[in-house]
Amino acid sequence: xxxxxxxxxxxxxxxxxxxxxxxxxxxxxxxxxxxxxxxxxxxxxxxxxxxxxxxxxxxxxxxxxxxxxxxxxxxxxxxxxxxxxxxxxxxxxxxxxxxxxxxxxxxxxxxxxxxxxxxxxxxxxxxxxxxxxxxxxxxxxxxxxxxxxxxxxxxxxxxxxxxxxxxxxxxxxxxxxxxxxxxxxxxxxxxxxxxxxxxxxxxxxxxxxxxxxxxxxxx
Amino acid sequence: xxxxxxxxxxxxxxxxxxxxxxxxxxxxxxxxxxxxxxxxxxxxxxxxxxxxxxxxxxxxxxxxxxxxxxxxxxxxxxxxxxxxxxxxxxxxxxxxxxxxxxxxxxxxxxxxxxxxxxxxxxxxxxxxxxxxxxxxxxxxxxxxxxxxxxxxxxxxxxxxxxxxxxxxxxxxxxxxxxxxxxxxxxxxxxxxxxxxxxxxxxxxxxxxxxxxxxxxxxxxxxxxxxxxxxxxxxxxxxxxxxxxxxxxxxxxxxxxxxxxxxxxxxxxxxxxxxxxxxxxxxxxxxxxxxxxxxxxxxxxxxxxxxxxxxxxxxxxxxxxxxxxxxxxxxxxxxxxxxxxxxxxxxxxxxxxxxxxxxxxxxxxxxxxxxxxxxxxxxxxxxxxxxxxxxxxxxxxxxxxxxxxxxxxxxxxxxxxxxxxxxxxxxxxxxxxxxxxxxxxxxxxxxxxxxxxxxxxxxxxxxxxxxxxxxxxxxxxxxxxxxxxxxxxxxxxxxxx
Numbered sequence: 001x002x003x004x005x006x007x008x009x010x011x012x013x014x015x016x017x018x019x020x021x022x023x024x025x026x027x028x029x030x031x032x033x034x035x036x037x038x039x040x041x042x043x044x045x046x047x048x049x050x051x052x053x054x055x056x057x058x059x060x061x062x063x064x065x066x067x068x069x070x071x072x073x074x075x076x077x078x079x080x081x082x083x084x085x086x087x088x089x090x091x092x093x094x095x096x097x098x099x100x101x102x103x104x105x106x107x108x109x110x111x112x113x114x115x116x117x118x119x120x121x122x123x124x125x126x127x128x129x130x131x132x133x134x135x136x137x138x139x140x141x142x143x144x145x146x147x148x149x150x151x152x153x154x155x156x157x158x159x160x161x162x163x164x165x166x167x168x169x170x171x172x173x174x175x176x177x178x179x180x181x182x183x184x185x186x187x188x189x190x191x192x193x194x195x196x197x198x199x200x201x202x203x204x205x206x207x208x209x210x211x212x213x214x215x216x217x218x219x
Numbered sequence: 220x221x222x223x224x225x226x227x228x229x230x231x232x233x234x235x236x237x238x239x240x241x242x243x244x245x246x247x248x249x250x251x252x253x254x255x256x257x258x259x260x261x262x263x264x265x266x267x268x269x270x271x272x273x274x275x276x277x278x279x280x281x282x283x284x285x286x287x288x289x290x291x292x293x294x295x296x297x298x299x300x301x302x303x304x305x306x307x308x309x310x311x312x313x314x315x316x317x318x319x320x321x322x323x324x325x326x327x328x329x330x331x332x333x334x335x336x337x338x339x340x341x342x343x344x345x346x347x348x349x350x351x352x353x354x355x356x357x358x359x360x361x362x363x364x365x366x367x368x369x370x371x372x373x374x375x376x377x378x379x380x381x382x383x384x385x386x387x388x389x390x391x392x393x394x395x396x397x398x399x400x401x402x403x404x405x406x407x408x409x410x411x412x413x414x415x416x417x418x419x420x421x422x423x424x425x426x427x428x429x430x431x432x433x434x435x436x437x438x439x440x441x442x443x444x445x446x447x448x449x450x451x452x453x454x455x456x457x458x459x460x461x462x463x464x465x466x467x468x469x470x471x472x473x474x475x476x477x478x479x480x481x482x483x484x485x486x487x488x489x490x491x492x493x494x495x496x497x498x499x500x501x502x503x504x505x506x507x508x509x510x511x512x513x514x515x516x517x518x519x520x521x522x523x524x525x526x527x528x529x530x531x532x533x534x535x536x537x538x539x540x541x542x543x544x545x546x547x548x549x550x551x552x553x554x555x556x557x558x559x560x561x562x563x564x565x566x567x568x569x570x571x572x573x574x575x576x577x578x579x580x581x582x583x584x585x586x587x588x589x590x591x592x593x594x595x596x597x598x599x600x601x602x603x604x605x606x607x608x609x610x611x612x613x614x615x616x617x618x619x620x621x622x623x624x625x626x627x628x629x630x631x632x633x634x635x636x637x638x639x640x641x642x643x644x645x646x647x648x649x650x651x652x653x654x655x656x657x658x659x660x661x662x663x664x665x666x667x668x669x670x671x672x673x674x675x676x677x678x679x680x681x682x683x684x685x686x687x688x689x690x691x692x693x694x695x696x697x698x699x700x701x702x703x704x705x706x707x708x709x710x711x712x713x714x715x
Binding site: 046047052053073074076077078082084088089090092093097101102105134162 | 225228229571576577
């Protein structure tokens with residue numbers, strides 16, 4: 001589904017490149033974890049596969065097509081959903097409106113978007129009452145669930161998450177990672193989770209460790 | 220259309236920001252609307268002024284050329300200098316006057332033919348001067364520059380209501396009726412109230428006057444109206460009874476011609492044409508010359524002083540209003556751009572989220588534009604309600620200031636109404652040389668007519684214009700602010 005070909009990236013000097021000629025393949029229906037210490041370039045990698053940045057060298061290929069050719073905006077709109085550590089929900093909307101709005105932006109094929117979003121929220125423990133509240137009135141765990149449901153409801157086959165449990169307690173973290181598992185296994189999506197928490201990584205199907213500018217397969 | 224929903228939602232939820240933007244936008248639009256309505260009101264006032272004041276063109280004998288002809292003919296004589304008593308001024312032929320009256324743009328015309336006559340069946344008003352008791356006690360007339368002066372002035376006209384002395388309020392009809400076209404072939408007259416009281420005359424009575432050139436020629440006149448005059452003249456002039464305003468008798472120009480003698484049949488001293496559009500004064504003169512008017516024998520003098528005096532403050536107010544609109548619009552763009560730039564910075568995170576979802580930048584900018592449109596609609600409503608009052612206050616103050624300045628300048632220049640005309644200049648339908656002479660000394664304020672109020676009303680046209688200005692300001696502000704949006708990178712915003 002997603003191929004990383006000869007990926008190179010640096011900020012200022014080529015000599016200080018974060019990665020050198022990285023080649024990876026990600027498949028649908030699997031949950032991936034990318035482990036790495038702070039400053040190793042995990043988040044930069046996410047920005048590259050999420051279409052938020054472009055590689056200095058090499059390419060990111062989605063379903064056999066370079067994301068440059070697809071167009072970064074189009075790629076973000078149709079192919080990938082991003083879940084951020086800080087949730088990144090629209091603050092002036094309710095949970096439900098956030099999801100429906102995202103479905104509209106990404107041209108979701110769901111006919112009754114509102115009902116679908118409510119049903120999905122219900123599945124992650126967000127009641128209708130909570131769904132209609134402004135997102136700023138929800139807890140961190142609830143907001144992260146809303147952000148995940150937003151990713152689930154959009155038709156993108158690739159879901160990338162940047163430290164999705166970083167702001168959550170252990171209980172909430174476990175629930176979130178279970179959600180990602182369901183997303184990968186039940187909806188046959190390719191889910192890539194960037195994390196520095198080994199416990200979270202253990203729950204994933206594949207673990208890649210970013211070390212010394214290369215990705216090593218741990219699991 | 221999703222961005223419209225987002226815009227509505229954002230505007231509704233972020234009420235504090237919306238109210239602030241609405242207040243700022245309203246303030247800008249109020250001043251723009253005030254400028255627009257003042258501008259429009261001044262244009263309307265100019266239009267009305269042109270209708271109400273009109274402008275006049277006076278056809279008369281070309282005196283300068285008459286002098287020149289006189290000089291040339293006398294230079295061949297033995298003495299080589301002209302005889303002062305031989306100077307002749309030919310009157311205007313009625314046929315020529317009628318030809319010009321039939322031209323386009325002529326709203327009305329008045330034939331003027333004045334002369335002096337002796338009171339026969341009544342006594343003219345005389346004045347006394349205490350400082351020169353003996354000589355000036357009674358000066359019924361006399362001989363001046365080869366012209367015999369009688370006791371009274373017969374001011375011949377074709378209608379009294381269009382004479383400047385009546386239109387500017389110097390003379391007021393207090394009894395009976397004025398003279399109209401229907402009185403041209405009659406001996407009907409309008410006399411001054413003092414003359415009437417002194418001789419116990421009233422409407423319906425008859426009086427007799429005699430020609431100064433032919434004592435045998437006596438005409439019986441029927442009084443159809445009595446007027447009151449507020450004209451003042453110099454005390455020395457008052458000593459000549461014919462120049463006393465109370466001794467002016469308004470009659471048909473044909474009556475004046477009869478008293479002048481047979482040579483004056485089918486002639487007039489001058490004709491005052493009042494035009495429908497004061498802006499067409501010069502065109503009228505050109506058309507008259509093109510129609511074959513002999514400019515050596517006759518001259519056309521334009522007079523739109525009243526119109527110009529009314530026009531100047533209005534034009535100044537209009538210009539100022541235009542500048543208000545322009546300045547406030549520019550200031551509005553600057554202020555709103557700064558606010559929107561700050562708003563964009565504040566909403567950077569939201570923009571990042573939208574961009575990460577794959578929303579097009581153009582739609583993000585459109586969302587801000589729609590938000591501004593919602594604010595604009597409310598602001599137009601507020602401006603529409605309060606703009607009239609602000610416009611009224613500013614407009615009145617501006618006009619008062621401009622009118623006062625113009626009056627002062629006019630007074631200093633001696634160009635005030637009544638100034639040039641009074642001083643022997645061509646009359647504004649006044650009644651020839653005698654009338655002009657009598658206006659000498661009349662202050663400009665006596666005849667000044669100025670617009671003191673502007674009709675400040677808000678029409679649909681102004682609201683549409685205001686909407687256009689608001690839309691333009693909102694559009695430019697958003698375009699300026701959107702430069703920041705175009706440069707935003709979601710990665711930098713969302714992943715720190």
